[in-house]
Amino acid sequence: MSSYFSQAAACAGVAGALYVTSPAIWAGLRKRSIENNTAYFDMQKLGTSREASTKIPGTAVVCGGSIAGLITARVCHDHFERVLIIEPEAWLTTEEGQLTEAYAQASKRARIMQYDAYHGFHAFVYSALANLFPNFDEEAANSDVKVDRTNMDFRVSGVAPPPAPKYYGGNYPKRLWGSRRGLETLLRRLALDKKAYPNIEQVVGSVVSLVPDKHHSGTLAGVVYRDETGTTREIPAALIIDATGAAQAGQKWLSELGYAQDLHIQSYNPRAVYACIIMRVPPSFWDSLSHMPDNARGPGAGPVMFLMPNIEKENRAAVVVRNEHGFIHMIAAAWGSPDMPTTLDEYIAFVHSLHVLEPLPDWLFDFLDKLHEVEDTFTLQKIRQSPSSLLPYEKCQSLPDNFIALGDANCRINPIYGQGFAKVVTGASCLNTLLWQTRNDLVIPRNFGRKFFNLQAPKIQPFWTSPKLFDYPRPDTVPVPGEYDTQFFKFMRWYFGSIRKLARKDEQANLVIYRNGMMLDSAPIDLFHPLLVTKVFWRWLTGVA
Structure with missing residues (x-):
């Protein structure tokens, strides 16, 4: 690993010289990194609605009514005349699904193993929810979901x-601090509040297929779902969102229509x-x-x-x-x-x-x-836990214009690291950004789905890559075929560990770790600030523990 140290030390010297001579260049690189690799700026745009006259006619159909579906439905309410959540579990449409005391629910989510477990929520997640729901703090207090500093x-x-x-x-x-049961129930009560969000409704059913648009090639006309009585129904849709979670059902629906035939799913256990x-x-x-x-x-x-x-x-x-x-x-x-x-x-x-x-x-x-x-x-x-998996839709040659997938439906990761909710917020924020960029359009524009996946992919890539740093060294881990615990991974673990040690005495390192950990105004590039890199390698060269 010494070759990595020497190469990195040389790079640190070059980067340090660049920073000293041209701090404006570093500031520009940092801003670009935050824009491209995080949803921090996208998140800040959440919660602002189009004027009613400029909302997209038709229905945004959200397939799945869990956390990803509820947050996405709230985003779509700002841009569409109607939002429909199709959720398989009937009890979630009743009062029980929205209780302030979620622990009193007699029912339990059938398809979510971690429903009763603690979930990790970054400061980034709280900021997004506060933007989407102006009364979030008040309703969180009613549910005893803790919001603090x-x-x-x-x-x-x-x-x-x-x-x-x-x-x-x-x-x-x-x-935030709370259980999955507590926060999901809180979000359902907020999103399905008819006074605040009258355009959102939820029906019981399971989506079974997509309907192609016979008049517009490359566009979907709607979805087919089976309701709680077993009756098959068809719903027209302006936009279709796969929020089916670990089922990742969208890949099957697309494949049946000839889309995403070259989708190569990455998976490791x-x-x-x-x-x-x-x-x-x-x-x-x-x-x-x-x-x-x-x-x-x-x-x-x-x-x-x-x-x-x-x-x-x-x-x-x-x-x-x-x-x-x-x-x-x-x-x-x-x-x-x-x-x-x-x-x-x-x-x-x-x-x-x-x-x-x-x-x-x-x-x-x-x-x-x-x-x-x-x-x-x-x-x-x-x-x-089920294996982790990534569906890189952005690499597919053929995608419909009005289909997207986010949350676990697009990328499922090891929950031990507590990043799942942030990944959902990242996807929903990307959707909102694109809808705002096209706010003068009363229809979903061509290639909207591809633009979404291209925007989302680099922002969720860190959620997919960073767990590998700590999963791959484990002897029982089964990596993505062809991958292994590389020397680069080993170097990065050493480097991150060195920053953590430095943070106990150095305020710059402490702030970088805090901002990255809470997903605040930070980006991966912050971990490689020239002064920080120099401090780490100076400690290594001088033998400081």
């Missing part, structure tokens, strides 16, 4: 994180498995835990601790989070087939056994041990 306790190999960047002066960007333990505590539970830090026990707190492994020493991770209505979620995650905890005592032993470079704080185990008081609320869910 907490800086989470994220530890790699048990090493305590640095203080939050001074850049924010203690006023950190807002973010990280063989990730996790156990999610859920317990519920009363408000008085926290009274004897005053020695816990405020970001873990305060009234608005969400995180307790995130424990991620050093991949050279450990293949397991643990997460402890406070969710809505007093529920505590404890996750044990791993790659391969290790024994997973099935009781509270086994979970405590699991956390104790993790390889760490610094001892974990006593308050964490005091908290876990105190959960024995509410052991009668214990529930357990074990999940083996």
Whole structure:
């Protein structure tokens, strides 16, 4: 790997000289990187509607009514006269699907394994939802989904994180804490609010095929779906969105009409498995835990601790989070087939056994041990994650003009990294950007679908590529055919680890990690700022740990 060090050091010198002599060039490159490789600027445009007279006539049909479908439907409401969500599960169209106390639902999502699990939500995600729903904070509070400015306790190999960047002066960007059940139910209540969004409606059914437009080559006329009685119905559509999640049904529908015949699906299996333990505590539970830090026990707190492994020493991770209505979620995650905890005592032993470079704080185990008081609320869910997959539609020769796919329907990734919701928001933001660029058109223009996939592809590529850095070294991972854990991947892991170590003492490195982690006004290029690269290699050359 020394050759990579020497090459990177030389590049760092050139980049440093460029930055010193032409800082404006660096600023331009950074802006372009944010525009091309993230949806940060796209997200800021969410929530602004066209005038009613300029909305596209016809129906935007959203195939699937989960998180991706609900957010996409809200985006389409700003641009179309009518938005129709077609969702297979009938109970989601009832009051139960919109409860403020989601835990009281008697029903459960049939096709979503992680429905009861904790989900990770970046500051980027909160900003998008706040733009789409002006009353988001109010309704989140009604559902006890936490919105706060907490800086989470994220530890790699048990090493305590640095203080939050001074850049924010203690006023950190807002973010979310909640379960999948809690947030999805909240979004459904918001998106299907007839007073706020009268053009959105939801019907029960499953899309079975697409209808070609006999009068316009390359365009789809609508969808065929089967309703809850088994009756087949046809709906005309101006735009069709595949939000079917892990089913990725769009590829089958397109193939039946002769589209996307050259779609080469990429797939790899990280063989990730996790156990999610859920317990519920009363408000008085926290009274004897005053020695816990405020970001873990305060009234608005969400995180307790995130424990991620050093991949050279450990293949397991643990997460402890406070969710809505007093529920505590404890996750044990791993790659391969290790024994997973099935009781509270086994979970405590699991956390104790993790390889760490610094001892974990006593308050964490005091908290876990105190959960024995509410052991009668214990529930357990074990999940083996499906393989990750990417459908690169943008590379296909033939695509319909008015079809797109986003979220898991386009790219399914390892959920251990908590990027799934951000990936959905990225796709929905790209759709909104394109619809705004064509806001003077009352029809979906030619090649709209291709333009969407071309816009989305480089922005979701980091979600697809970055997990490989940490999945591929695992001996049980089955890579994409022809791929492997390259020397470049090994160098990048060393480099990122070096920045994390530097961040404990260096404010620039700390801010870069924070911004990238929260998906704020940042881009991959920020990790290679010439001054930052120089600091990393200087520490390496001088032997500083």
